[in-house]
Amino acid sequence: MTGELTTTTPVARGVEAPAAAPGRPGGARSRGARRLPPSLVVGAALVGFVALVGLVSLFWTPYALDDTGTGERLAGPSAAHWGGTDRLGRDLLSQLMTGAGNALIVAAASMLVAGxxxxxxxxxxxxxxRWVDVTLLSGVDLLIAFPxxxxxxxxxxxxxxxxxSAIWxxxxxxxxxxxxxxxxxVARVLREDYVTAAHASGTGWWGTVLRHVVPNVWPTLLVQLMLLGGGAVLAEASLSxxxxxxxxPNASWGRLLQEAQSTMLVQPWGAILPGVAIVVAVLGLNLLGDGIRERTDPNLRGDR
Amino acid sequence: MTAPVLEAVDVVRTFGATRALDGVSVRVEAGRSVGIVGESGSGKSTLLRQLLALDSPTAGEVRYRGEPLARRDRGLLRRLRADVQPVFQDPRSSLDPRMRVGAVVAEPLRSLKVPGDHRERVAEVLAAVGLDPDVASRYPAQFSGGQRQRIAIARALAPRPSVLVADEPVSALDVSVRGQVVDLLQRLAAEQGLTLVLVSHDIAIVGRLCERTVVLHHGRVVEEGPTASVLADPQEAYTRRLLAAVPQLPGV
Structure with a gap:
């Protein structure tokens, strides 16, 4: 997964750089006029697709999740069951769709909690x-070390x-x-000369936070949250x-994998499909994070 | 006699066991620019933070127009902030990369709640530093080092200060644009009646811009007087060494 990402990034920048370099000489450039980074587009498309499927599953799935009488057990993809069926004869596509919703709900809610x-x-x-810093950081270190x-x-x-429970x-x-x-x-921004300059011009604590700290910190945080979202999809799969x-009967990609484990040699689709779904969702969230970074980093923006 | 605009009186500032400032007294009188020279670690920047009221002295006091600065005196601090503006060494760090130039330059006006049309004033100070008013809608990353330092100077000029406190204002710039920025500071001082407090290790620049020079060494003032005499006839061995270490720029 990470290997895929690291190879994507330079390519994406390589495409972006020559397009931006000729630029518009002088004058103000509007944000909308610039091309969107490919990683942002692809990431948003993948996440959007998963979200759409998940949303649809809230209202409609081809079969009920606990419906075992829909036909053959452990069948491959067919016209009646696009994703095949599991060992109890339940429709796999229905479970995948519900799993998409659950995966993104867990990702979004745990991003919110973590954020x-x-x-x-x-x-x-x-x-x-300083003592607040030291105290809180030791707590954070403990939490990081805690599996x-x-x-x-x-x-x-x-x-x-x-x-x-998974979300928490x-x-x-x-x-x-x-x-x-x-x-x-936050500490990095507070050390910058522009914050000192702001203090020397009478900007107070709140003004500094709102005008300098938040705008300089949120893009990094958003990227980090997106990566966390990808991790959350994986974690949710592991937990289930x-x-x-x-x-x-609620479905989850992780449990689909677990259930398909014993029948994988007989009917590989049961393992392949949720696997692919997990890859798509995680890759989408990671690319989205990468794209946001490229879009918002002022050092990648404008002329150099 | 009127009180000096800024005055440090026996200022001591310690960081743990280090005495960064060890009883420094400096007077900044209106219209008489002061150069503060010394090597790295001589306490120049620490003194500057004291003069900008960004830091409190361990002992001694800093006075603004005769009144001692205290953390609690909001009114006096506000007057000081509007009247004494900073220019920093590296404009890459002193301009917020996510703010448009217009917002950067207007920040002191907003923070100090200066009445009047801020946009107009921004255009005015941008013109004063030789930049097109159109640059207000761009981001700092789109400018060269010299232009960025002009933007930083424009920001400092915005609230109509009488003192500009500049910390090594050209040493982070390309040699080719240093002269231009020094010229700009000289012109602004003359045209707008600004008093400069210039911290520098570059004695040549102090020689051009400052009437008086203070030499700092290990947190103490080792020599002070009219720039011409300090440069031409240094009394202290330390000042002589400092002068000898400066390569002479032709035409300065």
């Missing part, structure tokens, strides 16, 4: 007193296996990374693979 928690902790650590899986098991033990587990452990990134970036995610 709110992480940014709050990161800003407090980066922009206030997500163990945290998930703890939460599931307390709250029972459900989508929201992934969100809380993701917040540690967001807190670190926020703190580093282990039975710590949403319980049946």
């Amino acid at each position: 709110v928690l992480g940014v709050a902790v990161g800003v407090l650590a980066g922009a206030t007193r 997500t899986l163990l945290l998930a098991m703890l939460i599931v033990t307390v709250r029972g296996a459900s989508l929201s 587990a992934i969100g809380i452990s993701g917040s540690a990374v967001i807190a670190r990134v926020t703190r580093v970036n 693979y282990l039975g710590l995610g949403a319980p049946p």
Whole structure:
């Protein structure tokens, strides 16, 4: 996955650079006139596709998720079952569609949890007193060292296996990374001369945060959150693979993989399709993050 | 006699065991630009932060027009902020890369709630530093180092200060544009009646821009006086060494 990304980035920039270099001589350039980075377009298309499928699944799926009497068991793709059926005869496409919705719900909600928690902790650590910084960072370090899986098991033990348990587990452990990134970036911006210049011209704490810190930090954070979203899709798949995610009859890509494991040699589609779905969603979120970075980084914007 | 615009009185600033400033007294009188010279680590920048009220002295005090600066005195601080503006060394770092030039230059006006049409004033100061008013809609990354420093100077001029505190304003720039920025500062000082406080390790530039020179060494003032006499007839061994280390620029 990462290998794929690192090869995508230079190519994307290589395409972007010559297009931007001739530029429009002088004058103001409008944001809309510039070409969108390819990674942004492809990422948005992949995520948009998964989101659309997930949205449709909320209202309609070809078959009910627990309908076992729809035809042959462990069948390959056919006109009646585009994705084939599983060992109980349930329609695979219906489960994949519902899985798409669940994957993105978990990704979005855990991004929200991680974002709110992480940014709050990161800003407090980066922009206030030193002892607050040290205290919060030791907490964050503990959380980073704490395995997500163990945290998930703890939460599931307390709250029972459900989508929201998965969300809290992934969100809380993701917040540690967001807190670190926020703190580093807030501290970096606060050290810049433009913040000193702002202070020397009478800009107060809030003005500094709103005018300088937030605009300089949010693109990095958004990229980080998108990467976290990709990680969340993977984490949700792992948790439900282990039975710590949403319980049946609700569908999840991770559980589809787990169920297909024993019948993979008989009917490989049951494993291939959810696998591909996971790759598409994670790749889409990662590309989206990369594209946002390319779009918002001022060092990649305008003339040099 | 009127009080100096800015005055440091026996200012001491320590960082842990280091005494960055060890009893420094400097007077900045209206219309008489002051150069502060010394090597890296001599306390120049620390002194400058004191004069800009960005940092409090460990001992001693900084006075603005005769009144000692205190953290709590909001009114006095506000008057100081409007009247004493900074220019930093590296315009790559002193201009927010995500703000348009217009917003950068207008920031002191907004923060200090200066009345009047900010756009008009932005165009005015951009013209004063030799930039087209159209640049207001662009981002700092689209300009060269020299142009960026002009933008930084325009920002400093915006609230009509009487003192410009410049920390090595040309040392991060290409040698080819240094002269232009020095010319600009000289012209602005003359035309707008600005008093410069120029921190530099480049004695040649201080020689051109400043009437008086203060030599700092290890956080102490080792020599001060009219620039001409400090440069022509240095009394202290340290100043002589500093002068000897400067390559003479032709025509300066």
